[in-house]
């Protein structure tokens with residue numbers, strides 16, 4: 071990878087922050103009542119280098135709903151517990167080209183949910199988490215894994231969990247359709263509850279940038295120096311993220327930004343640039359595919375300004 075100095079990265083991040091902080095495009099997610107009411111002006115950018123150094127701008131310590139970014143964490147947990155081959159067989163690793171909440175993700179490929187990074191596959195992933203039939207310890211495994219990856223613990227936002235549990239009708243139908251095709255590997259209601267709870271965890275942009283850096287650093291958390299997952303899993307995780315991280319906008323995202331990244335309707339985006347850094351940006355207003363408008367603009371600006379791409383031979 072290209073050699074880039076920390077001051078070049080800092081300047082690019084500052085420029086992106088200044089350029090987009092007053093942008094008013096997009097709209098908070100409103101299908102989850104809690105998210106509709108979050109301050110829409112919050113904006114943060116965090117970059118974690120592989121030596122553990124972080125660059126932070128704006129609201130990087132604000133705890134927002136992790137939402138679908140947590141799909142990456144739990145996919146990693148399933149990879150840690152089962153290995154790469156079983157994740158491929160039980161869930162899949164394909165693009166869907168569909169919105170995150172599409173029930174068709176289950177029907178696309180011989181009843182596989184396609185990928186752990188859309189709702190269907192993420193609910194299946196929660197069902198796979200060990201120990202099977204033990205909701206308390208499954209939840210502990212999910213939270214401990216996020217803590218390992220992010221270097222510190224996430225915190226459940228009770229109000230978000232309640233808000234989401236009361237309105238997740240689409241996810242309930244996905245869960246039962248999965249059950250119908252034998253793609254739920256534990257109790258369906260409990261698996262959906264774990265998924266809903268993990269989406270309701272509060273996380274900061276700083277924590278997500280550390281997770282992105284852990285993936286970029288072959289499984290060793292650059293801040294805690296702990297080896298979290300096997301080095302061989304790193305490209306598997308990055309390829310899952312690259313394939314479907316922005317749902318139906320994934321191709322456009324990769325083409326314009328050059329960085330594998332995963333979004334959530336809470337306004338977070340977590341990117342991972344192998345061998346260089348993890349980056350996260352957070353701003354609540356999202357576009358029609360559920361991806362944060364300002365976070366996308368900021369990360370794209372930084373990547374393009376630095377002339378970086380995961381797909382370049384530099």
Ligand code: GLN
Nearest residue numbers: 137138170269334335360
């Ligand atoms: N919890 C949300 C849902 O299942 C997550 C969606 C997202 O962030 N794209 O609808």
